[in-house]
Amino acid sequence: MESTQTLMPEFYFKGPISALLIQNYGTSKRLLVGEGSVLAVYDLSQKIKIKEFQMFSSCFKILNISMSDDAEKQSKRIIVKTEKSMKVLDQDNYSVIYDFDKHGHDKIVQEKLVGHNLYIINAHNFIEQWDLSSMTLVYRRFCEEECILYSADLNLQNNLIAGGTVFRSILIWENFSNQEQQTETSKVLYRLEGHAGVIFDVKFLKQNQIASVSDDRSLKIWSIDLQEHGKYHLVKEFYGHRSRIWRLAELGYNDLLITVSEDATCKIWNQHSNDNRAIETLKGHQGKNVRALSCYEGLIATGGDDGAVKIWNAEEILMQKQKNQENNQAIIHQYRLPMVESKNQNMEEGIANEEQKVEDSVEIQESQESDVKQKKKKAKVANPKDQVNQIRAIEIIQTIDQNNNSIPYAIAVTNKGSIYGIDMSSSDFKEPRLLFYDENQLNIQDINALTIKSQDKVINLVAISIGDGIAILFKVDLQQNLVQIARIQTCDIKVLNVFLIDESHTLNEDQIGLIASNGRAELIKYSIKNFNDVDIVISQPTIYKVEIKTQFICLVYSSKLNIAVAGDTKGNLFSFDFSQTSDQPLLNFQQLKAHKNERVISLFLDESKGQLYSTSKDNYINVYNFDENKQIQKIQSIKEEDLNIIYNINMMNNKMVLLGFYGNFAYIWNKQENMQIFSIDTKGGNRPLKLKIQEGTNIDEQLYGKHYAFAYSFGDCLVLCNNWLYSSEEEQKVVQSQYTIRECFHGREILCASGFSLKSDKKIILTGGEDSFLKISEYSTNNKDFKMTQSFSNHVASIRSISKAKYRSANLDEGFSQRTYYVLSAGSRMQANLFYAKLNQDNFEMSHLCNFMRSSEQDEEQDFRIMSSAIICHQNQGETVPFVICAFGTSSGELQVFTYHHKKRRLEDLYKIALLSSILTMKKVKVSSNSYAIICGLSNGGIYVLTLKIDQATSQIIVEPSAELEQVHDFGVNTLDACYLKEYNSLVIVSGGDDQQISLLRLELEQSDEGQIKITMKGQFKQYAHSSCIKGLVLSKCNGQLKVASSSYDQRYKEWMIDGDKLVETKTVRHCMSDMNGITIIKSIDQQSSEVCLVGQGISIFQMK
Amino acid sequence: MGKKAKDKRDIYYRKAKEEGYRARSAYKLLQIDEEFNIFENVDRVVDLCAAPGSWSQVISKRLKEKGLDIINEKRIISVDLFEMAPIEGCTIVKGDITREKTVQQIQEIFKDQETQLVVSDGAPDILGDHDFDQYIQHQLVLAALNIAIRLLQPGGTFVAKVFRGKDINLLHRQIKMLFRDVYCSKPKCSRNSSIEGFVVGKFFIGKEAIGLTSERLNLWDALTTINHLKNFEKIYYQEEEEKIEDIIPFVACGKNEEFDADMNYSLKTVVTTHKKEDEKQQEGQEEYKYIEPRQKPIDPPYKAFLAKRNELNNNQ
Known part of the structure; x- marks a missing residue:
């Protein structure tokens, strides 16, 4: 029999995984995978495919793989089911014991095998019992209610059948095997109502409880009263999946339930929890739909439409999660930056208005340039929101004190003209200190500090932009004071970003560059020499301009490639190569469409990998690299679904960290592991703004650990933290508790x-x-x-x-x-x-x-x-x-x-x-x-x-x-x-x-x-x-x-x-x-x-x- | 996607809104009628899986045009599991088409008089696992067919939506056992390469001819009877392959001048044909006006979920 079975499949098929079974095989475990009509057997410890069988003719898909319900372990067999037929296999050598074929015309919804008794529940709501040894029908019994079932379960102990219908209800009726009653139909004993959609899966649990999942995205647990027919109650309902839930299984560990869904995730639920949310979400499948699911003593196998099969050790994942929560005792400091008393009554409007104004000014610029300033200076009605600071930029720099100790120092700049500094060197942080105040009001969009480190000195320069096109350059001294070293009038309209670049590429030289971008899509670049001296020399500006009516929103600079990349209001990226000494810098740029008609909200450059990230309102995170000609090439596009709008992208421990929004909360989110690092209630829609992470490259990691600072706008709240969730050692363990048996292909059609x-x-x-x-x-x-x-x-x-x-x-x-x-x-x-x-x-x-x-x-x-x-x-x-x-x-x-x-x-x-x-x-x-x-x-x-x-x-x-x-x-x-x-x-x-x-x-x-x-x-x-x-x-x-x-x-x-x-x-x-x-x-x-x-x-x- | 995007992408969606139909599917029945003249000699109609009611609207309109009194005499029955807003001349039955009770309800309303036309636009709203959806859809067609067998007078017509998937030839041949002429039709307003098609069965051969007595009421019995008349199992189990001659004829419906469902049309395109020429001209110049859909969906299954999600977000 074996010989006819081990036939190599006629077809090679890679597509949706339709059925899975984790099998206990001697001392090891095996995984049976149904892909199309082919059954593949894997060894889970070695992670290799052992055998492959063509189970059915190629037009039949394997729909379910299950173990028989025999009490004795050694007499168990494997059932492989397709639409209207099934095969019963030996659990050791997979030879066919019974070939159950052509029993009728109906689709088999659920099957159960004990000895040679096969019970099948059919789609038209009736049950049949077959004797496989003689291949004869023992009895067939209809439920009184004619309907079509999507799912069903049979409980042989209480002799009950639960059927999940297309029309929102679960019918429970009795399976009489009594020959005398054969002509009658079974009455519906319980009718569980409460789901708002099709019941995709239903399972009997212990103690007269029933679990069901549905089109309505819920998992419900019901309890029926065996003494009194018709009496039942809804014990619990759980929500969390974003889309339809296909299947349900018991984990076989701590009474946990597992579900898989159209949203390509698998969730773990605690039946006894007081909370109605999942305790863990397992992500990793691509595209849409995870349909195949098998659990065995704490181990979960999931198979998706992407053709991937993943194994998760739920026990370890949950233990790790608990441990991480214990470790996550990071000290988080929140500050409200106070307003500086100002005599100047010209209050600025909110960010949106500021931007609008710049856009207006672009429009007007050509014809009515003289009106611009007047328009800007118009007195405005003070908005209550303007009574607090908005943090517009943050930066963490490293300074040294008199004793030559390294100090991480956070700098936050507000739109009300103040710059605050916070010493982060001790765990309890010091209070923010006002470093600078400008009566004319700062007007900053972005700030960038350059740290120049040489053998015995650390020089920090900070650049900011204020008011009408002015950029100011400061040096941070040993007492962490800002000392102004230059004030440059760059242009006549607002400067949106300022950037300092190490132009000389030799850290000892006394020369740096400053780039400013304004609302006319111009980059203005200066070279600044001898900034340590009194005889500071500032070069004539070089202007890089694109001939398109647009506005640069964000800007990054790569010192390795010596190029700057700007993102504009229409979803384009522009890259400018500063190293080419072209006579016409105007033409020297690359334009690339990155996002569809939405402004590029944020750019991030990972210099170590040479990768660029961009994000926009369309919630796609695009990843780019640079080819040998410094041309930007898009290499990946990731749709972010857990957060609403992503305001910032950053990297931490080589993991993508996002600053985004969902509901009323602003999140700092670990994208790789899809978990939250920190959240803050923004109380009614305030947007987060900037995320800055400073890793050990610039700051002494051993002394201070890893740092991140977080600020959100429309408020004066600055959040600083000096801890990180995991050490890299612990992260390794998380990876080990899950692995992929089959790699993913296309996740969709x-x-x-x-x-x-x-x-x-x-x-x-x-x-x-x-x-x-x-x-x-x-x-x-x-x-x-x-x-x-x-x-x-x-x-x-x-x-x-x-x-x-x-x-x-x-x-x-x-x-x-x-x-x-x-x-x-x-x-x-x-x-x-x-x-x-x-x-x-x-x-x-x-x-x-x-x-x-x-x-x-x-x-x-x-x-x-x-x-x-x-x-x-x-x-x-x-x-x-x-x-x-x-x-x-x-x-x-x-x-x-x-x-x-x-x-x-x-x-x-x-x-x-x-x-x-x-x-x-x-x-x-x-x-x-x-x-x-x-x-x-x-x-x-x-x-x-x-x-x-x-x-x-x-x-x-x-x-x-x-x-x-x-x-x-x-x-x-x-x-x-x-x-x-x-x-x-x-x-x-x-x-x-x-x-x-x-x-x-x-x-x-x-x-x-x-x-x-x-x-x-x-x-x-x-x-x-x-x-x-x-x-x-x-x-x-x-x-x-x-x-x-x-x-x-x-x-x-x-x-x-x-x-x-x-x-x-x-x-x-x-x-x-x-x-x-x-x-x-x-x-x-x-x-x-x-x-x-x-x-x-x-x-x-x-x-x- | 903005509100107007769907208007641009789907001209029939727009047309339906402008002409007062509850769904674009109304045009499917109109175009099928154009080709097959399904309302000829018809005075009683059953619309199965009727919600939101666009087919019932078409039926009501057509019977009224024929001069039949649809207000005082009950001539149209619209059956659906879900709530439906009332339509002139239609008796709404809230029920499951797979249940015997529903058939009895219809017979009661019609006072045991036979009908000449049974239509069904039923499809499971699942579209996840295509094979399973197709199976369920085919079961819905068979359920509709079972009702049709019981209600139709010999020579009657049956129109139903079918998913032209895996076992479509089986279903077609099951229907072919009951009707003299069977066609697979596709109206122009149905999207190209969508799996949807409409089976039109004309000249019902009559209950007696297929050996169904009125006592046999069970759907399962009806189905097994049909299956036993010819061994369809052989086709299913691949022992017999369908012959090219067995493919039922395909008929495209809808005039050539009709809009192409796959195209995008500018919002300036005039979709309503009965307007006068000068009115049209005026419209072309006007700013496009967005019209709200006639019938918003009632209670999607995930309504509770949406509420729960918001609640979760707020309590975090």
Whole structure:
């Protein structure tokens, strides 16, 4: 029996994990994983896969794996269930003991096995008992109430069945096995009402209690009165998941309950707690949905739609949590910075108004410059909020006292003209001290201090900006007093940021730089020499300006690269390279769209890793690095969901720390571990403002530990702390209490794919999906080994199309060629990315060339998406650089063609035409040595053909519409493929539609004297192919014969032969993958074999015969 | 997303609001009717899974246009599990379509007279696990079918939403056992490549013809009877593959000039067709005015959760 079982699966499938079971196996533990129809067995101590079985035909998904309820440990067996059938396996060698098949027509909701008695609860609310030894039905009993169950549980002790219905209630009825009563139906004994949605899971607990989870995001615990039918009460209800809760399990430790949800988290609940919140949330899965769950004596296994399986040691996690809470005795100091009595009555308004004013001033500046100052000086009605300080900037510096002891010193600057300093050297901190007060009122947005450390001295310089464009530079002396050393009039409007930079890069030299940014998107840079002397020298300013009407909000400077990056009010980043001594500093910048139409709230530069972080109101944290040309490249985009708006990003112990907001609370949040470090009640919507963390790099860590300072605005509250939650040693333990058995793939639906083959058994698969990632995976045909090698996160939304064009193949010595391709990915938010891929025998390398995103104003008006794309790479003879042409089809029916500019690294407009319908699919075909056809499938069922001709002599590209075929399909054309048959001079187009049909067109091409390509229809037919919409189609030529492969939402893959004017089905494969969105066929290099790759809710690969 | 974003993205959503329908799905039934003439010779209609009521609105309008008295005679019954605001001429039954009681209620209201049309736009509001959703959706269709068998007069029509997923061919063939002509239709206002389709069964063959006597009331019995008439199990277990000839015909509904559900339209696009030309011209120049949806959803399942979440936030 074993031999028939250990069959290697016919398919390779990586997709949602649908079922899990932790199995006690001798002294170790094993994990059974259901992925599609394949059951994989892992050893949990070695973390390796031991065996793999094809449990069912590929069209059936494993829906549950459970242990039998036998009392004796050694007689337990494993039940693997699919929709309407199941197999019972030996717990030691996994051979099939019983194959329970074709019992009826209904879906099995819950099963229980004791000895050879199998109980199954069916979706139509009835129970059956089967005798597996004889495969006979013992009895079937209906509940009096006809309804459809989503979930159920059977309690054999009390002989009760609990059914969770689609319609909000839990029905409890009796399971009579009594033969005499067989004809009757069971009465509903209890009807538990209280959930507001579908019951997704229900479980009997101890002591007549029942737990249930629902669409309404709650976990409820009920108690039924066994003495009196109908009597029950709701014991507790728990809330915490952000989305639907799919499954529920008992942890088997301390009466804890575990749930998994659509929000991709797993939560631990204490039934007996007085609080109705979860005691712990386990995060780590990507995308949406964690559906599979298994618990065993304190161990939790979770499986997500991302294909990942994670193991959590709940016992250790909870112990660690308690320990951390005990350790978290950080001393937190809160200060209210007092107002300085001022005679000046010109009160400033709140931040929002200040910004607005600067924007106003930008507007006005050109025409009414003289009015600006007058407008500013207008007396304002004092707002009660203005009666307190707003902390506008904070900084922690290191100073030394007279005894040469190092002192961490916090500096806070308010909008009311005062600078306060706090000595943080002792654990009880000293009271804030007023260091500076300016009668004219400070007007600061950002401050930056530079610490210059040499062998025996520490020099701290502090720069601030005040009032109308004035920056002041201070030195901090040994008594921590601020000594003004320079006052610079930088411009005539408000300065938003000031920055000090170590320009000389040699710490001993007496020279620094100062950068200021103002409301006109200008950076003004000064060099300051001899600041220790009386003869201070300040250079003439260098101005860096962008020719766009915008305003820089935040600014960072990298001393390593000598560049400054500014974020503006429209979500752009601008980087200025100071090291290049260009004559025209005006032009010397890079612009990058970072956030969609929202101002960049904060930038953070992690100099040690060379990474830049940005955040905006859209709550995406973008991570960038710098390439060799100092160009900013986005490498990751993280959606933050625990906090509302992120005001600051910082790093601490190599972990991302955020300052954000949720409800009424401002949080300092450890992003890596998703836990709160500190929260403060902002009492009615006051925004937090600045977070500054100073680590041991500048301050003597051994003396003081790690520091962070936190301030929130619309108040005078400054919070300082000199402790940190964990020592790094303890953090290690947290990591060990959880590990990943299977790595994650796409967390959402895969929408498109493309493939390459390396040497005979190695394939590269590119996939793009709803989760906005473009992933590169490597697949080996021989051992079906699949691993993800690289992940690109250049896209901000769904990737809907991937296309490629071959550039060059050069033959190397050993007869093997190195090939290069241009790869284009495109999708939602009108975004596309161009890559360059290099392939040789073993390796595949892909690098990013450029990002294309439609500028903001247009997509504000309408929500556009690129639905389809095509790429052409054409090389004229004698030219070194190829033409790279990209075509996009949008949801609004625009067909846009761009050329890639190799030097400027961007796409430039070439051609645009508006069609009447969305362009759902697109394909390019080469029709002569210098011309191409771009074929588009439209949502109204039509097909549109555009031709492109590249003139050899003039290098001009001529684009022309060539054919418009109406009503090829009765509904949208979802997918198409085409080829050019030289011998007939015709174009063959096959297309698959929402109308479930495949159409085949033959178009004859004719080149007129003027060089125009004329297209005439020569043949056409159409036929039904699937029973749902066709989403994937590939046309291939094999021994002169045209073959078609198609895939559909009816979960079938079919192959066809073209025979005259009809398609003949040659193969049908059913696969349990939902939403089959596309097919890619990858031929091996020697063209001898090919593999079919289906994508949708996962990826499925099989050999094509 | 701003309020207007949905208006831009979904022209039928906007059209429904402007023309007074409770949901965009009204156009689906209108377009199906255009193609199949489903109201021909109809004087009693049952609308299953009716909430928020846009199909009932269409039915009420059509029967009124035919000159039938829908106010004094009970001709339209709208069934749903959820609360529904009243619609002219419709008798609202709050009930579960999988329950026998509901069928009896309908029969009582119609005084045991047969109906000529049964429609259902039912779908589980789940859309998480596609396979399971499809299964439940198909069970809803079968439940609706079970009601239709009991209420329809021979020659009657059945229209139901179906998810064209995994076992759709099975469902189609089950319906084919009961109706002479079965079509898979898709109205233009339904989004392209959405899994949704509408099955239209015309010429009900009659209870007697399928061997169902009026005593057999159980849904499960009805289903097993249908299944035993032909061995559908073989198809399910892959012993038999569906033939291309068995695929029921696909019919696209809605005129070609109708709006394309996949496109974005500018807010300046005039969606309401019955307005006079000069009025239209005026509108084009006016600033776009946002209209609130006609019927806001009643009690989403997560309502309590939202309240709880706010409470948690405030008590932290």
